[in-house]
Amino acid sequence: MLEKNPLAGRRVLIVTGDIYEDLELWYPKLRLEEAGAKVVVAGQDAGVEYVGKHGYPCVSDARIADLRAVDFNGIVLPGGFMPDKLRRDPALLQIIRDFDAAGKLIAAICHGGWMAISANVYRGVRVTGSPGIKDDLENAGAIWEDAPVVIDRHFVSSRKPGDLPDFCKAILRVLASGK
Numbered sequence: 001m002l003e004k005n006p007l008a009g010r011r012v013l014i015v016t017g018d019i020y021e022d023l024e025l026w027y028p029k030l031r032l033e034e035a036g037a038k039v040v041v042a043g044q045d046a047g048v049e050y051v052g053k054h055g056y057p058c059v060s061d062a063r064i065a066d067l068r069a070v071d072f073n074g075i076v077l078p079g080g081f082m083p084d085k086l087r088r089d090p091a092l093l094q095i096i097r098d099f100d101a102a103g104k105l106i107a108a109i110c111h112g113g114w115m116a117i118s119a120n121v122y123r124g125v126r127v128t129g130s131p132g133i134k135d136d137l138e139n140a141g142a143i144w145e146d147a148p149v150v151i152d153r154h155f156v157s158s159r160k161p162g163d164l165p166d167f168c169k170a171i172l173r174v175l176a177s178g179k
Contacts, residue, residue: 005036021080022052065091069098074105077112
């Protein structure tokens with residue numbers, strides 16, 4: 001039998017911005033909340049409605065620049081076209097580096113890996129992601145694997161929306177392990 005709230009007391013940050021991949025944000029958000037985690041969705045501005053690739057809205061709870069990795073157990077980096085803009089945000093890159101330095105969950109799916117690449121945290125890390133960023137991942141020093149999900153220490157990565165069940169199971173496993 002499943003524990004009712006296996007992630008009670010855990011806090012997870014999910015980033016958002018215009019043209020995020022709808023399922024890659026909402027599926028993990030709802031799954032994490034279902035498991036008892038407190039989820040904070042942050043964008044470049046707080047209280048802003050960002051619109052996904054498929055038109056689904058998401059209002060940010062907080063501003064990325066106002067948050068600290070020490071207050072969270074992990075971060076989720078959804079894909080879409082959003083990562084190409086957010087990967088230029090110095091505050092986001094710093095918080096990703098802080099999650100890495102603390103050995104806390106960094107979960108990226110599809111093009112979300114671009115943000116981890118720009119934060120320079122993937123060197124020597126086994127990852128997957130959208131085949132469209134395979135070269136970028138390898139050029140950043142990551143070790144590419146074509147798999148539905150790859151877990152390497154505190155890093156979780158997946159390729160596409162169809163991998164979301166495996167992606168979320170891996171996120172839950174890493175968070176439940178205390179990392």
